[in-house]
Amino acid sequence: MKSYRIYFLAILGLLASCKNNPEPENEAPNYGLIAKNAMVVSARKEASQIGVAILKQGGNVFDAMVATHLALAVAYPYAGNLGGGGFMVYRKANGEIGSLDFREKAPLRATRDMYLDDNGEVIPNKSWLGALATGVPGSVAGIFEVHEKLGSLPLETIFEPILSLAHKGVVVTEKQAKTIKEYQPLFHEVNLNTIPFDKNWKAGDTIKYPVLASTLERILEFGKDEFYKGETAKKLVGFIQNNGGIITLKDLEKYEAKWRKPITFTYDDLNIISMGPPSSGGVCMAQILKMVEPFHLDENDHNSLRTIQAVVEAERRAYADRSFYLGDPDFNKIPIETLINDKYLTGRMSDFSFEKATPSSEFSHGNIEVIESNETTHYSIVDQFGNAIAVTTTLNGAYGSKLYCPELGFFLNNEMDDFSSKPGVPNMFGLIGAEANSIAPEKRMLSSMTPTIVEKNGEFFMSLGTPGGATIITSVLQTILNVHEFGMTMQEAVDAPRFHHQWLPDEVVMEPNSFDTSLIEQLKTLGYNVREGESIILGKVDGIRVLNDKSYEGGADRRGDDTAIGF
């Protein structure tokens, strides 16, 4: 991978961030789409096209956010959604930054032990399958909040291509046909009615979404209240309760998206802006990057033994803190300043040596005195005015709770699994939580989503993010390192093989067939448990970066149907 660096420096001289390491000169860098004015990178071509069409009509990045989000709800039911939630980080052309939390909430009737049996044991599947797994959805509130505060085009203009897409239908891709087939047994188990995804869809078929189109038409006509108080709300609540769920009309009425202060920190000459709690993404990524900063990773090869060791050991320590300290900031006092403080993080890494792995069993979260006073998809957009956003949104698992509301035309999330059902018992991503992320009415469950914007020399430099549950944070930070430390193009950075450690289980997860056997053997010799399962995919990163000539380069992850479109 180092070949990128010398190639850039010696031949193209294009990338300001490249590092000076000797490499063969015969490997040309692999750029993603380059566009002069604006770009959308998302999980589906249809969504990127619609986002760009809105920009071309004079819309800004926030109009395009609404359009892309809704287009993904139609074209990418795997994770795009009306029935889920998410986070947006933005940076306006004038440098103003902000973030919006439209994360789901626990229903008013939720209780701390709702997923435990009489013996206090976690009941398998209850927190992630079916209506009881569903949190109060935030996506519709999120897009209306964005549009009201920051949008510029009329909603009619933004909805028009979405409604047309839902009516005309979306062509099934190879990957989509595969996931639909894979999840059909669960669709059958959970849904009382037949759903559109029961059919034997093949790549090239077209799925039409007339019911979803009607829901969207009502939302356009009556606004956000249609979803949270109107006919849609009533249908949604009736459906959820018929299926054993506990969400009430009161829950929907009370839901609000919240503007929150983003997490900001520096790494070398980069200024990184990411999502704060109730996402763990910003804090955790800040901890990891700050812990590895003193190791000058650019002096090592990309994915070399030393790079992997430094990053893995920092990840291990950060995830231990995550599990203890992070949760909904409206319910917990979170010591963010201390957690990302240089002195604290230097202390956390003080027992690390390149000679051997630090077993996770030997330590847990750091000691901080808390003084009174815790399936996803990502899209990045830049507009022709210089505004940028990073948005990660989710139903949690693939197709969420697998419960599809036939009357409204969308899947419901299973975000409740992101709570810690019982301290110390892992959730579906193997993540362990404590009191800070216990279930309580109206609390937001802790997320790993890490929509991120990076500045360099005071200017916008990158927008990126990814799905991947617990691996989101480590995928985002490796992509930043790939560009910044290892001189890769955006496309190379998102495509490069990734690894992951999350404290517990104590293992380094590595993408299969991507790392040398000798490297894996060396890691094992040093005491690392390595897992390299066949089906492991670590994230599906989409991003945009600014090139030296101020044009944009898109990175659309090879692991999915992701597509960059720009002009």
Ligand code: DON
């Ligand atoms: O918020 C979170 O961290 C999870 N609900 C994200 C789930 C996810 O990324 C699944 N996709 N692979």
